[in-house]
Amino acid sequence: MSARTKLSLILLFAPFALWLGVLIIIPHIDMFLVSIREKIGIGQYRIGPANYMAFFTEPLYWNTFMRTALMSIAATLLTFLIGFPVAFYIAKVARGRLKTTLFLMVLLPFWVSELVRTFGWMILLRETGVISHTLQWLGLVHRPVELLYNDGAIMVGLVYTSMLFMVVPLVTTLDSLDDELIEAGYDLGGNGWSVLREIVIPHAMPGIVSGSIVVFMLSLGNYLTPVLMGGKNSLWFTEQIYQQFIVRFNWEQGAAFGFLLLFLSSLIVWLGLKITGQTLRETMG
């Protein structure tokens, strides 16, 4: 490699390396150092695992994490179940103008900030909101109904927020599925279900895996939606982290929770890949 190409390669990767170093690696090293500090007096610290132990000894923390993880898995499944038919329709059924329009419609909600989107849902779901009023007007209920501040509302918010990240990879992989393969599946005696199971899903697997990982991670790390739509008792793990950092000013505990979230979510993704027999390499390739 000549000096010139070496230089241009360095210049090419410099912004990326800078971004990785300054915004990801350095803060994380610092965070890690903070997380293994134990406070023994005012301004006095020693190194120890106490902050991590607290997670396992205090049931509230552990339960909150489990609840967050399970709800995120459910949100991922739900997003997939809703997103797959949508993606299939966009990729395989819609043609020309309709296809572009539908794709844009999936994209459109994401031009609005997450905060505004969430408030949109709150306007619909709250006690004095649109749905409550409509139900009363129709005579289906006789007093205002509160649809916010429950797990269902959190789920609606999470699925809505994640939809794009499921639909886009699915559309991309389904687009690359040759129509001839589907026809061959029918021609050889398959019905809709077996063609879906044996041909369409295996082909879309990389999209399903990458979409699911992104949606799961986004749900797990989401703060705004669970707090706004689940209310005070949403019991979301990110809320615990926020509490430690901002409310209790316990940076050591917050940093430890941050690392636990990173580690445990990676573990769940790894387990998910193992159970479904997928590998990250196949997904990327």
Added chain:
Amino acid sequence: MAADETLVGSVCGTKETTACDLECRGVTKRFGSFVAVGDVSFTVPRGSFFSILGPSGCGKTTLLRMIAGFLQPDAGDILIKGRSVLDEPPNRRPVNMVFQHLALFPMMDVAGNIAYGLRRRGVPSAEIVRKVEDALERVGLPGYGAKRISQLSGGQKQRVAIARAMVLEPDVLLLDEPLGALDLKLREHMKVELKKLQNRFGTTFVYITHDQGEALVMSDQVAVMNRGRFEQVGPPPALYYRPQTPFVAGFVGDTNRWRGKVLTADATGVKVSTDSGLTLLAVSAAGMSPSAGDEVDVFVRPEAIALSRDEAGLGTLDNRMGGEVVSLLFNGANSRVLVREKNSGGEVDVTLPQAGEMHELKPGAHVHFGWRADQALCFPASGGDEA
């Protein structure tokens, strides 16, 4: 049923309906106002190799997709073994298709591909294993079951695609230009292979192609299709030697063509004065009876033209002329000479004789050439149906 059987006509005979695997009656398909397939009728006898030959865009795939069940005809009926299948979806029709791009399932290995249809039918798994092995054996790929599709060569993929369809023992196998994606050498090889496979399985093949070489070599019957219609159906020699339409004359095999006006016409032949100034003796194509003054096209095959160094060598051929060699197109046994006729200036394609004096022919040489009147077919001039 009995009433149905008497309806089944022409080739199949009235008693033996089962001797005929596929029949199309007036099948028509329109896309908007465009007629992709227009009033096509044909019958395919059991166990025969039937080809549909036509230029790109003439409606071959559309016709095949109607037979397979992916498209519904606007008019007409499709019968398999004497029974109308119009109401049956593709997965119930007793036909299978080998797709233009083969459509092998990359998510399964070779054995999985072949077993797919058997699994869908609920065949017991021990029998599936046996049948898959048997099918692989028959297409000459024993032991390939565990290979991935991406590990196969073009010709091997081809054979797996055929095995996958054949293992289901369909009444009719539909093949949509399956050799189109292969290189020339492999295509030549697969032509022979395909014909052998068809013989071995004894299945009825409906094969579509735009390559006349493929159609002529492999088929028992060939239908020549143009603009959504069948121009002529017959065995390859009949299409080659006795074309019934100018399109068939021009499309099947190479040919020289002159346009001209009829000077005289009688039972023995037609005398034509071409637009380029030649006077040719020809015979009228079957069923046509041109009269003086009609505009006609005269077709002469390159191999029907005799070539000689001197005029005497042509003997008493009905059409004799001289010219200068423009170029030699060497292609082994199929070598050609392009000769410029000296009076009209038109170029004529002549097959180069392999033996004798023509061996040393060079561009610029003067030669004489000619052909018998009955080797020149004349048709009423057609509009834009250039082949």
